[in-house]
Amino acid sequence: MTTINVIGLGYIGLPTSLILAKAGLKVVGTDYNKELVNILKKGEIPFEEKGIENLFNDAIKNKIEFSTNYYKTNMYILAVPTPYLSENKKLDPTYVITAVNNVLDVCEKDSIIIIESTISPGTIDKYIRPVIEDRGLQLGVNIHLVHAPERIIPGNMIFELEHNSRTIGVDNQNIGEKVKSIYSTFCKGEIVITDIRSAEMSKVIENTYRDINIAFANELAKICRHDNMDVYEIINIANKHPRVNILQPGPGVGGHCISVDPWFLVGDYPDLTNLILTARKINDSMPRHVLRRIRDIMREHNIGDISKVGLYGLAYKENVDDTRESPTLQLLERMDEHLASGVKVFDPFVKERIVDHQFMNFDDFLNEIEILVIMVGHDHIKQSFKKINKKLVLDTKNICDFEEAYKL
Numbered sequence: 001m002t003t004i005n006v007i008g009l010g011y012i013g014l015p016t017s018l019i020l021a022k023a024g025l026k027v028v029g030t031d032y033n034k035e036l037v038n039i040l041k042k043g044e045i046p047f048e049e050k051g052i053e054n055l056f057n058d059a060i061k062n063k064i065e066f067s068t069n070y071y072k073t074n075m076y077i078l079a080v081p082t083p084y085l086s087e088n089k090k091l092d093p094t095y096v097i098t099a100v101n102n103v104l105d106v107c108e109k110d111s112i113i114i115i116e117s118t119i120s121p122g123t124i125d126k127y128i129r130p131v132i133e134d135r136g137l138q139l140g141v142n143i144h145l146v147h148a149p150e151r152i153i154p155g156n157m158i159f160e161l162e163h164n165s166r167t168i169g170v171d172n173q174n175i176g177e178k179v180k181s182i183y184s185t186f187c188k189g190e191i192v193i194t195d196i197r198s199a200e201m202s203k204v205i206e207n208t209y210r211d212i213n214i215a216f217a218n219e220l221a222k223i224c225r226h227d228n229m230d231v232y233e234i235i236n237i238a239n240k241h242p243r244v245n246i247l248q249p250g251p252g253v254g255g256h257c258i259s260v261d262p263w264f265l266v267g268d269y270p271d272l273t274n275l276i277l278t279a280r281k282i283n284d285s286m287p288r289h290v291l292r293r294i295r296d297i298m299r300e301h302n303i304g305d306i307s308k309v310g311l312y313g314l315a316y317k318e319n320v321d322d323t324r325e326s327p328t329l330q331l332l333e334r335m336d337e338h339l340a341s342g343v344k345v346f347d348p349f350v351k352e353r354i355v356d357h358q359f360m361n362f363d364d365f366l367n368e369i370e371i372l373v374i375m376v377g378h379d380h381i382k383q384s385f386k387k388i389n390k391k392l393v394l395d396t397k398n399i400c401d402f403e404e405a406y407k408l
């Protein structure tokens with residue numbers, strides 16, 4: 001049986017390697033982070049995710065291995081980070097290129113490299129194919145490149161791994177069928193085989209579509225605030241139309257996907273991306289909108305001291321511990337720019353201190369503040385309403401049912 005070497009054991013690579021092992025395939029998970037590999041070898045899971053413990057146990061039973069070394073085989077799945085450069089919003093393909101080079105050092109003569117990491121359209125042709133052609137030729141290996149972008153949503157990853165449909169971008173149909181047979185060991189959704197460029201593009205536009213739709217909800221929230229209308233009631237009514245499905249406004253868009261991928265299109269097609277750019281700007285403006293709401297509430301209640309304000313939630317969305325690009329971090333950055341500091345912060349999922357004035361205990365946090373700003377709708381806060389109903393609450397996620405709560 002072919003061994004699959006999954007490279008990068010983060011939010012995508014780890015669940016993917018576990019589900020492949022659970023399905024009975026031979027899997028080696030590789031990560032260059034020694035500490036992470038040691039944690040996994042000890043049987044510990046590095047992040048919180050619904051259902052991951054059971055999956056982990058099943059994978060261990062099926063003898064999954066973890067290592068810092070690349071494994072000699074003919075099938076690789078790359079799930080390494082693809083950060084973007086903040087100065088020009090372009091994708092940084094360094095990790096993918098390094099991983100491909102490391103694979104070339106060990107792989108068998110005829111091998112498949114499946115890239116799951118999100119990449120901007122054209123990345124494979126521009127950066128990866130030349131590496132394969134140059135070094136592959138020198139080393140005498142024949143590599144088949146595949147792009148099978150991941151689609152799972154943090155918070156519901158395990159379910160979605162199994163049930164979402166998948167895209168497999170390939171140069172040749174036979175390789176597509178081979179890869180499809182591997183993904184169908186665990187994926188119950190439709191598996192579509194297409195060309196690499198279409199796979200790259202479809203992934204990026206899926207996240208762009210969501211960004212634009214969230215931006216619409218956020219713009220409605222601003223319009224309704226301006227004229228004192230209830231945006232949630234209005235969206236609720238509009239959504240009863242059979243062809244309308246407006247998303248929910250919020251304090252901003254975070255995470256490593258939706259707030260990042262649309263920039264790839266803006267960066268590559270600056271003259272053709274008016275709508276996409278505007279949507280990005282609207283979503284990026286939401287933390288500032290929250291700041292204005294905080295200022296209004298402080299004025300109304302004669303509170304002059306910003307340290308009486310507490311932000312609940314540092315994660316980018318509910319019930320996850322991932323803080324990448326989170327609206328709360330964006331908001332704190334804005335405050336720093338205006339030399340305002342002292343606002344208190346708490347998140348039950350974030351166990352490390354990553355910002356100033358971050359509390360580790362919810363009651364201590366509440367004792368210090370007068371205004372509570374709900375930035376993330378973790379289940380934890382929903383179960384703590386009794387504790388907060390004496391506070392001034394700015395509920396940016398529309399989860400509080402008490403009358404006096406301020407909304408976006």
Ligand code: SAJ
Nearest residue numbers: 151152153206207210247248250253254255257258316317
């Ligand atoms: N958000 C709103 N209003 C909404 C929905 C979301 O403000 O109505 C905010 C969230 O609070 C969060 C951000 O948007 O800050 C993004 O959250 P999300 O839950 O919409 O999506 P992600 O970033 O966790 O995952 C997305 C998913 N893509 C799509 O739904 C099109 C997921 O399927 C992808 O795999 C993932 O990006 C990725 O890795 O690309």
